[in-house]
Amino acid sequence: MNNVAQYDVESIRNDFPILGKKIHGNPLVYLDNAASSQHPVQVINAIKELYESGYSNIHRGVHQLSQDATKAYENGRASVRGFVNADCMHEIIFTSGTTESINLVAQSYARPLLKKGDEVLITHMEHHSNIVPWQIVCEQTGAELRVVPISGRGELEMDRFAALLSERTKMVAVGHVSNALGTVNPIKEIIDQAHALNVPVLVDGAQAVPHIPVDVQALDCDFYAFSGHKLYGPTGIGVLYGKEKFLSKMPPYKGGGDMILSVSFEKTEYNALPYKFEAGTPNIAGAIGLGAAIEYIQSIGLGAIAAHEHGLLEYATSKLRDIEGLRVIGEADQKAGLISFVLDQVHPHDIGTMLDMEGVAIRTGHHCAQPVMEHFKVPATARASFGMYNTFGEIDVLAEALNKTIGMFA
Amino acid sequence: MDNLRELYQEVILDHNKNKRNYRKIENPDSFAHGVNPLCGDQIDVYLNLRDGVVEDVSFDGQGCAICTSSASMMTVALKGKTEADAHALFESFHHALTDDEVHPEDVPLGKLKVLTGVKEFPVRVKCATLAWHTFDAALKKVQDDISTE
Incomplete structure (x- = not known):
């Protein structure tokens, strides 16, 4: 108290x-923070200062501004890494939001792997963004989507989860906190049970990160997705944390600039993590604003x-x-x-x-x-x-x- | 609060609580299902015609007070109207609510005029027009059936 x-x-x-x-x-x-939260002056000023005195494209210019902007962008990544306690910087991928993070994993991790007879396990309380990407990949591969039911109180039926988890399960995707009910799911238990069968777990953390300290290493989750705009940061920026052992083997999700080492018409060599997954000019101001939001949260x-x-x-x-x-x-x-x-x-x-x-x-x-x-x-x-x-x-x-x-x- | 009273007038609150023609018609001449995917409101409209006149029209489904009372008032307004007059009333109602250039006072809407307060609440206009769109779809269906027979 x-x-x-x-x-x-x-x-x-x-x-x-x-x-x-x-x-x-x-x-x-x-009282609509679960849809999107508001912004402290610290975030607004970080973005304002960038555009007023520090803006340039990143990762490619030799000039001072580009180097400054690159540093600020990567500082945003460092803030995120610390915030969720990821092992290393390159396990933090900037995306446009939770939705893109989940689609990235569905298409880049699950799609090459899934085949007929395989199953993806989600729950009845997921947000549409943690349902539809899996429906799409199941349709593409012939895998089947299975759903863990919820009780009248709005809690996962964990005995049903245990029963649905099998050698056919190739992926578990579950929300950390339900956006419609507020339920905090026992994700540590879910991850441990899935791992016992070597099944990787993606956690949709969009509703969790503003309210619950998250340690991806302690949870041992394989992927963790969240958005900046529910975390007092800007819209259009989100995060995918992924374990290096998965991310390094996954093919790129989008092709373009910044995600390559060399391009010829015969062969393109992809860039290292995390840039392999950050094609095109990223949301520079978004990453910097998100970094400022995280620093603000940590100051309180x-x-x-x-x-x-x-x-x-x-x-x-x-x-x-x-x-x-x-x-x-x-x-x-x-x-x-x-x-x-x-x-x-x-x-x-x-x-x-x-x-x-x-x-x-x-x-x-x-x-x-x-x-x-x-x-x-x-x-x-x-x-x-x-x-x-x-x-x-x-x-x-x-x-x-x-x-x-x-x-x-x- | 004045705006709210304009939106939720007594007549509207009454139609919301005591819905008129809130029932299913078995084997209707026509039927249409209307959905507002943004908010999940769903209205079914049932229609019976006799000699080109709306003999019976009813609705069921779920919606907010604006949606429900608009549907209820619509059924009352439509009964006894010719197909042409019914469609014209839909057009007028739609026009009065959605056209920024039009002052609702200038449109002959009769008792339906109380619903024009919704114009001050742009996100709620769709609530008021859902039943009407659904009715018009049912009317078109029966007309299409006739024209293809």
């Missing part, structure tokens, strides 16, 4: 200019952020449960960052519009997780998701706005 008490949320809020904004005349209460401490957010989640859960006719969707023992819910009398979209008029930004809809909606027999949910800058007072505003909404529709 001490951590929470010492956590200076007001000083954090002062670093995020957008939080001073008014929406429809009311102070912004931003992800542990302290997690403790604060856990307090918010507990408070919001008890506060929302007191509202008559409100049903929380997803009641796993281990949850992080968000609360999904429905109201008896009011459709989520009407909730979204009503709350917006009070300045409260939440997400409504199927959250790109339609199988989850179907499991809980709801067309959509309303979702409040928390970030490091949210306050207990904002939860009160949310609860009051929900009561107002119910009053209007009753």
Whole structure:
């Protein structure tokens, strides 16, 4: 509790200019962090400074600016490496986001390997971006997609996972934290069980990295994917961590400049890791902005952020449960960052519009997780998701706005 | 809050709670399924015609208050209309909600006018028009069937 008490949320809020904004005349209460988080001045300034005084293309110019920009870009990679504790720099591949990271592994790792009779194992609570790339590769190869079911509480049925895992399984892909339910999955257990059968595991960490310290070596995961824009960084930048033993053997995902050592019309020699997977001019400002975001998070401490957010989640859960006719969707023992819910009398979209008029930004809809909606027999949910800058007072505003909404529709 | 009252008028809230013609028609002359893939709203519209006149029209499915009440009010407005008048009403309604140049007051919409408050909420316009698009699809289907027979 001490951590929470010492956590200076007001000083954090002062670093995020957008939080001073008014929406429809009311102070912004931003509870849509699981969709995308806001940016501290440290990130905004890093990008501004790059464009004002340090910008050039990277990895190819002999001139000073190009060398400076290259250094800044690679510093971004170093920040990411430290953040997830990867063994070495070249295991960190910059992508456009989690979606591209997963597609890269599906196409570059799984596709050459899969054949008819093989299976890819995912779960019922995955985001569409950790379903569709595997469906595509299964269609391409004749492999079969198998799905681990979830319980009524929104937890993975681990005995079913163990039963579905077999010598036919060639890949396991699982979300670390569910974007629709907030469930934190037991990924260490999943990785250990898969490894016992020599099956590699990809973890979709998009919803986990802002809330949970991740150590890819301790987890022993083979691939870990996440995005910058849910981590207080810019859009269009993401990360694929992969173990060198896999990445080094995988063919390039995209062809182009920067991913080659030499090109002739007879033969092209590919560049070393990580550049083999970074064809074309990369998102230079994105990588630098992401590095700044990670440094900002580390200056506060992800542990302290997690403790604060856990307090918010507990408070919001008890506060929302007191509202008559409100049903929380997803009641796993281990949850992080968000609360999904429905109201008896009011459709989520009407909730979204009503709350917006009070300045409260939440997400409504199927959250790109339609199988989850179907499991809980709801067309959509309303979702409040928390970030490091949210306050207990904002939860009160949310609860009051929900009561107002119910009053209007009753 | 004024904008909200404009959007969620009493009539709309009433149609949302007490849906009119919210039922399936067995063996209808035509039927269409409408989906808003962005938000997951789904509306089925059932249609019976007699001598070129809408004899019965109903809907079921799931949607937000705007979607549901628009569907409910639509069924009431359409009953007894000729095919041509029904299609013209769809056009007018669609026009009033989606054309920035058009002031809703200038379009003869009768009771449907209460739904034009949605224009102040651009992301919700699709909610109001879903049932109408679905109805028009059902109407086209039956007309196509007739023309190919």
